[in-house]
Amino acid sequence: MFESAELGHRIAKADYQGIVPELRKSLLDVQFDVQQNSPLRIIVVIAGVEGGGKGSTVNLLNAWMDPRLIETHAFDQSLSVSLKEPAFHRYWQCMPPRGRLAIFMGAWYSDLIEAHVSGKLRKGDFDRKIQAIINFESMLTHESTLILKYWLHLSHAEQKKRLNSLAADPDMSWRVTEAGWHQLKHYETYRSTAEHCLRLSSTGENPWVIVEGVDERYRNLTIGQHLHDRIKEAMVRPLDNKRIQAPPLLSPIDHRSILDTLHLDNELSRQDYQKQLGILQGRLHNLLRSEEFKKNHALITVFEGNDAAGKGGSIRRITQALDARTYRVVPIAAPTPEEKLRPYLWRFWKNLPDAGHLTIFDRSWYGRVLVERVEGFCSTADWMRAYDEINQFEHQLAESGIIILKFWLAISADEQLKRFQEREQTGFKRFKITDEDWRNRNKWDAYAEAVNDMVDRTSTQTAPWILVEANNKYYARIKVLSALCDHIEKQLK
Numbered sequence: 001m002f003e004s005a006e007l008g009h010r011i012a013k014a015d016y017q018g019i020v021p022e023l024r025k026s027l028l029d030v031q032f033d034v035q036q037n038s039p040l041r042i043i044v045v046i047a048g049v050e051g052g053g054k055g056s057t058v059n060l061l062n063a064w065m066d067p068r069l070i071e072t073h074a075f076d077q078s079l080s081v082s083l084k085e086p087a088f089h090r091y092w093q094c095m096p097p098r099g100r101l102a103i104f105m106g107a108w109y110s111d112l113i114e115a116h117v118s119g120k121l122r123k124g125d126f127d128r129k130i131q132a133i134i135n136f137e138s139m140l141t142h143e144s145t146l147i148l149k150y151w152l153h154l155s156h157a158e159q160k161k162r163l164n165s166l167a168a169d170p171d172m173s174w175r176v177t178e179a180g181w182h183q184l185k186h187y188e189t190y191r192s193t194a195e196h197c198l199r200l201s202s203t204g205e206n207p208w209v210i211v212e213g214v215d216e217r218y219r220n221l222t223i224g225q226h227l228h229d230r231i232k233e234a235m236v237r238p239l240d241n242k243r244i245q246a247p248p249l250l251s252p253i254d255h256r257s258i259l260d261t262l263h264l265d266n267e268l269s270r271q272d273y274q275k276q277l278g279i280l281q282g283r284l285h286n287l288l289r290s291e292e293f294k295k296n297h298a299l300i301t302v303f304e305g306n307d308a309a310g311k312g313g314s315i316r317r318i319t320q321a322l323d324a325r326t327y328r329v330v331p332i333a334a335p336t337p338e339e340k341l342r343p344y345l346w347r348f349w350k351n352l353p354d355a356g357h358l359t360i361f362d363r364s365w366y367g368r369v370l371v372e373r374v375e376g377f378c379s380t381a382d383w384m385r386a387y388d389e390i391n392q393f394e395h396q397l398a399e400s401g402i403i404i405l406k407f408w409l410a411i412s413a414d415e416q417l418k419r420f421q422e423r424e425q426t427g428f429k430r431f432k433i434t435d436e437d438w439r440n441r442n443k444w445d446a447y448a449e450a451v452n453d454m455v456d457r458t459s460t461q462t463a464p465w466i467l468v469e470a471n472n473k474y475y476a477r478i479k480v481l482s483a484l485c486d487h488i489e490k491q492l493k
Contacts, residue, residue, distance in 0.1 A: 008212075008214065009212045009214070009215060009218045009222075010214075010215040010217070010218055011215060011217040011218045011221055012217075013217065016217040016220075016221065019221060020220075020221075023064075023221070023224050023225060023228065024064045024224075026228050027064050027065050027224060027227070027228050028064075028065060028066060030228055030231045030232055030235070031065050031066055031069060031101065031231075032066070032069075033235060034099055034101070034231060034235065035069055035099040035100070036099070037235075038098075038099065038234075038235055039098050039099075039144045040098065040099070040144055040145070040146050040231075040234055040235070041095075041096045041097060041098045041099070041100060041101075041102075041144065041145050041146070041341075041342070042096070042100070042101040042102070042145070042146045042147075042148070042231065043096065043101075043102050043104060043107075043140070043145060043146070043147045043148070044061070044101065044102070044103045044104070044148045044150070044227065045104050045106075045107045045109070045147065045148065045149040045150065046058055046103060046104070046105050046106075046150055046152070047105070047106050047107065047109050047110060047149070047150070047151055047152070048150075048151045048152030048153055048154075048211075048213065049152065049153060049154045049159055049183065049190070049194075049213070050159065050163070050177070050179060050180035050183045050184070051154060051159050051162035051163050051166065051176075051180060051213075052152030052153060052154050052159075052162075052213035053152050053213045053216065053219055054105055054106075054152055055105075055175070056216065057150070057152065057219065057220070057223060058072055058103055058105060060220055060224075061103060061223075061224075061227070062103075064224060065101070069099075069100055069101060070100075070101050070102070070103060071094065071096055071100065071101070071102040071103070072102070072103045072105070073094045073102065073103070073104050073105065074105040074106065075090070075091075075104055075105055075106040075107050075108070075110060075111070085400060086352065086396045086397050086399070086400040086402065087129075087132060087396040087399065087400070088108065088136055088349075088396065089349060089352065089400075091104070091107065091108060092345075092346060092349035092350065093349070093350065095342050095343065095346050096342075097338070097341035097342055098144065098341045098342075099341075108133050108136070109133070109197060109201075112126070112129055112130070112133070112197065113190070113193050113194055113197055116193050116197075117186065117189055117190055117193050126196075126197075127200065130197055130200045130201050131200075132392070132396070133201055134200070134201055134203060134206075135388075135392055136392075137201075137203070137205070137206045138203070138205055138206070139343070139345075139385075139389050139392075140343060141205050141206060142381075142382075142385060143343035143344070145343070146230065146231065146234045147206045148209070148226070148227060148230055149202075149206060149207070149208045149209065150208075150209050150210075150211055150223055150226075151194070151198060151208050151209070151210045151211065152211055152213040152219065153210055153211065153212055153213060154212075154213050154214065156184075156187045156188075156191075158213075158214050159183075159184055159187065160184055163176050163180055163181065163184055198210070209222075209223075209226055211223060243381055244380060244381045244384050244385070246384040246385050246387060246388060249453055257448070257449075257452040258451075258452050258455050258456065258467070259410060259448055259451060259452055259467075262410055262467055262469050263469060264410060264411060264412050264415070264469045264470070264471040265469075265471050265472065266469050266471075266472055266475045267472055267475065268472055268474040268475040268478060269474070270474060272474075273474035273475075273477070273478060276478050276482075277317065277477070277478065277481070280321075280478065280481035280482055280485060281317070281320060281321035281481065282321070283485045284318065284321045284322070284481060284484060284485050284488075285321045285322060287485060287488045287489065287492070288322060288326065288356075288358065288488075290492065292492050293356060293488070293492060294355065294356035295355065295356070296355070296401050297355065297356070297401045297402065297403055297491065297492070298352070298353040298354060298355055298356065298357050298358070298359075298401065298402045298403070299353065299357070299358040299359070299402070299403045299404075299405075299488065300352070300353065300358075300359050300360075300361065300397065300402055300403070300404045300405075301318070301358070301359075301360050301361070301404075301405050301406075301407065301484065302361045302364045302366070302404070302405070302406040302407065303315060303360065303361065303362050303363070303364075303407050303409070304363060304364060304366055304370070304406070304407070304408050304409070305407070305408055305409030305410065305411075305468075305470065306409065306410060306411050306416055306447075306470075307416065307420075307437045307440055307441070308411065308416050308419040308420060308423070308433075308437070309409035309410065309411045309416075309470045309476075310409055310411075310470050310473050310476050310477070311362060311407075311409055312362070313473060313476075313477060314407070314409065314468075314476060314477050314480045315329060315360055315362060317477045317480070317481060318360065318480070318481065318484070319360070322358065326356065326357050326358060327357065327358040327359070327360065328351075328353070328357070328358070328359050328360070329359075329360045329362060330351050330359060330360065330361050330362065331362045331363065332347075332361060332362065332363035332364055332367065333363070335347065344365070344368055344386075345365060345389065345393055348361070348364065348365050348393075352397070352402070353402070355401070364406075365390055365393070366390070366406075366454060366458075368382065368383055368386040368390075369383050369386050369387060369390075369450060369453070369454050369458075370447065370450050370451065370454065373450050374443055374446045374447055374450055387454075387457040387458055390458055391457075391458055391460060391463075394458075394460065394462060394463040395460075395462055395463075397463075398462035398463060403487065403488060403491045404462065404463040405463075405464070405466060405483065405484055405487050406459075406463060406464065406465045406466065407465075407466050407468055407480055407483075408451065408455065408465055408466070408467050408468065409468045409470040409476060410467060410468065410469060410470055411470050411471050412471060413441075413444055415471045416441065417441075420433055420437065420438070420441070455467070464487075466479075466480070466483045468480055468483075
């Protein structure tokens with residue numbers, strides 16, 4: 001794979017000086033065109049061997065283009081990433097908005113290759129993480145992200161020559177690190193590992209461009225011209241994000257759905273409720289204060305349900321049991337202008353809990369397959385592929401030690417009508433009822449169908465859905481607390 005990058009490519013100085021002015025002008029033109037007229041966001045990944053010119057290339061792109069519209073992030077320092085940080089979390093924090101370009105040095109590849117070479121990651125896990133990268137990049141591509149990946153390559157002889165030359169120069173020796181010498185010493189191992197990684201992760205959607213790093217002029221022109229041409233092409237021919245990439249939904253032949261199995265009128269008296277409430281709240285309090293939880297876990301609870309099903313009341317019975325410094329409630333409404341500029345999962349990635357903490361999502365990422373689906377706020381292709389994207393997202397959280405539990409609170413149409421009317425007639429509850437609630441009620445069947453599909457496709461071992469029969473508020477609150485405690489105990493064991 002790297003052989004074509006060891007051909008001794010070179011560009012004469014006169015030719016280089018003749019090409020660069022026009023290329024720089026074209027790069028600036030296309031950069032401003034993206035900012036003003038395009039829904040694209042652009043991520044440029046610069047990776048490769050030590051001494052291959054990664055830092056120089058990043059500096060060059062900032063010089064040739066407008067640096068005010070570029071965000072540069074270094075991820076190739078082999079930094080120790082906390083075991084509690086979910087996969088891709090730090091990259092989501094640096095996600096550029098639409099119209100902007102971000103340069104990621106190393107990105108999600110450098111640490112992965114280093115971990116495999118050092119023996120910290122077995123081949124099976126290595127390949128599995130590469131597949132996770134492919135899925136991540138594909139999801140970004142379908143969210144109007146142009147990903148351009150450049151691998152700067154040097155032969156063993158050229159790398160040795162480059163590192164020795166830098167080390168001998170008092171002004172440049174700081175650029176040679178222990179990692180560079182280690183990579184040189186184990187060159188063939190790094191080369192084999194990198195080639196395997198690049199071969200698997202070079203896809204039709206997001207291919208690698210391997211650039212020989214020996215001649216600086218050749219390297220600069222190759223990357224600069226390719227960057228310009230790919231952005232220009234994406235402007236003219238937008239990324240194909242409307243193809244449905246999911247198996248078709250299957251309706252039950254007997255028309256019996258998951259929601260149909262629920263007995264919504266389970267009874268629980270106020271007296272029994274009060275007895276159980278204190279016990280369960282104390283149990284939850286102790287579980288979240290345990291050393292095992294505080295050291296190795298965090299907790300996410302997701303609350304979805306019919307309008308007026310009692311999500312707020314259930315959430316309050318959880319928070320009453322906890323120290324306010326250890327939890328956060330995140331209410332999810334329509335995305336803000338800032339959130340609309342980024343992939344839809346971005347606003348949830350930035351609200352993840354730290355170790356020992358709880359984040360409660362009042363509504364969540366499931367809006368993509370519920371309200372956005374039913375109301376037509378996104379395309380069919382968007383919400384169909386979201387099932388898989390959500391499962392991957394939750395799997396990454398669970399792998400990092402985050403415990404996830406998702407509650408769907410279900411009430412009957414008659415009970416909802418009763419609660420709507422009660423809210424309209426009660427002064428301090430009027431803020432809870434809106435015209436949108438009544439509009440949603442008119443689409444009851446469409447929402448029921450969406451809920452059944454959601455539960456069917458996203459209830460997993462790592463992040464199960466708990467269906468809560470909520471016509472009786474006391475029963476619903478106790479079921480939520482009981483399920484929450486049981487699940488946390490199971491995970492801690």
